[in-house]
Amino acid sequence: MKLHFLDRTIIENNSFAIKENSYPYFLRIWHYHPELELVYIKKSTGTRFIGDSIERFSEGEVILIGPNLPHMWLNDKKYFSDSSNLVAEAYAIHFKKDFLGKEFLNAPELKNVSDLIETSILGIKFVGLDHKVIALIKELPKKRSFEKLIQFLEILNSLANHTERVLLSSKGYLSFFKKSYNINRDRVLQYIFNNFNRSITLVEVAAIANMNPTAFSRYFKKTHRKSFKEYLNEIRVGYACKLLTENDYNITRICYESGYNSVSNFNRQFKKIMGIPPSEYLRQHRII
Structure with a gap:
């Protein structure tokens, strides 16, 4: 599928946009935009594509998509x-990360909301939401400006405090990687991202961190909860997903x-991480 940029610019004198959509079917475009998007599916069924996640969807689901996540x-x-005579209906809210100013989400009272927005870079599915939260979303278009803003913050707060959630896209999905806040760690990860498509070893990456390989291996696993090799495979497979969805390259x-x-190793690692072989992933993403 070809990736498209869609303009979701918030109209003047509004800090966010809410729209109730009702169409014969949803927009059949693999797309992205810098705004976050909160979606409630009121009525519809099909297949949902978010980053490298492919899942069935049905009415009632609530999804938060981070900035620039296809x-x-x-x-x-x-x-x-x-x-x-079927109808696809959904509520979609678009907003920028700093929709109330760059410092607003730094308030200690909004830490949970700030964390939610940071996590949304991978896409979040909320499971078992209280019907009251759904009602707040459905009522939002009817509210006046100030009441609308307060109610939207209430929705975000409810989602931030809801613990039953599923992250959708993998951390290895290269284009949408969230940088680390640790300078030394960031230098190591940047090196991995710049060199993952060639043969790189634990020894050379440990040297970037000014650590011996054994100490670095322990540090890396403690920090990322996976080994360097596992992490490298996630990055490679994430990049492969990007190529499979956005280019006409063959699998080899x-x-x-x-x-x-080795194609056989590539197929093995891809299936281990994604659950399906690259040929099936490619087929699913070329259905339109």
């Missing part, structure tokens, strides 16, 4: 039939572009 809701084939070329020197 996404698309693709309705089932029956929605595109000439005789179809993508294997070598992603840093693997």
